[in-house]
Amino acid sequence: MAQLHLFGPEGTPLPRLEALDIFHIESGGCTGCALELASLSRALLAGSHPIRFVPTPRQAGMLLLTGSLTAGMAPVVELAWQAMPGPRVLAVIGDCAVDGGLFGGNYAVLGGVGERARTSMALPGCPPAPDEILAALVRWQASVRGTSG
Ligand code: SF4
Numbered sequence: 001m002a003q004l005h006l007f008g009p010e011g012t013p014l015p016r017l018e019a020l021d022i023f024h025i026e027s028g029g030c031t032g033c034a035l036e037l038a039s040l041s042r043a044l045l046a047g048s049h050p051i052r053f054v055p056t057p058r059q060a061g062m063l064l065l066t067g068s069l070t071a072g073m074a075p076v077v078e079l080a081w082q083a084m085p086g087p088r089v090l091a092v093i094g095d096c097a098v099d100g101g102l103f104g105g106n107y108a109v110l111g112g113v114g115e116r117a118r119t120s121m122a123l124p125g126c127p128p129a130p131d132e133i134l135a136a137l138v139r140w141q142a143s144v145r146g147t148s149g
Helices: 032-046 074-083 095-099 129-148
Strands: 021-026 061-065 089-093 110-113 121-123
Touching: 021 032, 021 074, 032 061, 032 129, 061 074, 061 095, 089 095, 089 129, 095 121, 121 129
Parallel strands: 021 061, 061 089, 089 121
Antiparallel strands: none
């Protein structure tokens, strides 16, 4: 498989962001986590929260993955990562994305991205509920603001 730039060299620091425009990819789970994210996305649309889900990676500062990473989806994830302009961070939501969860490695499944790439945020759960996901995102934002100056 071609080198995936997403899985950069060990020790490469990822920048931290203030804005939180999120592009989500379901990379190969049961879609349970993706459904929880869809619920959260609709709830955020109804309010005035600064956290947004955006339709293209070109608008995003955070790439958020759910599901174990399949071999077929790895190039898609890589393309999305490369399409993100400027500073960007990677987040993984749900057991599958964090460490492979129910979908361990085999010839078609590479496993959890959380074990392969440096992530800025990792939230386990099968699936985590929308309020847990929102709380984790808000905590992450607060930690960024607390350390950025
Ligand atoms: S963590 Fe659980 S709910 Fe989420 S994709 Fe994996 S099996 Fe489905």
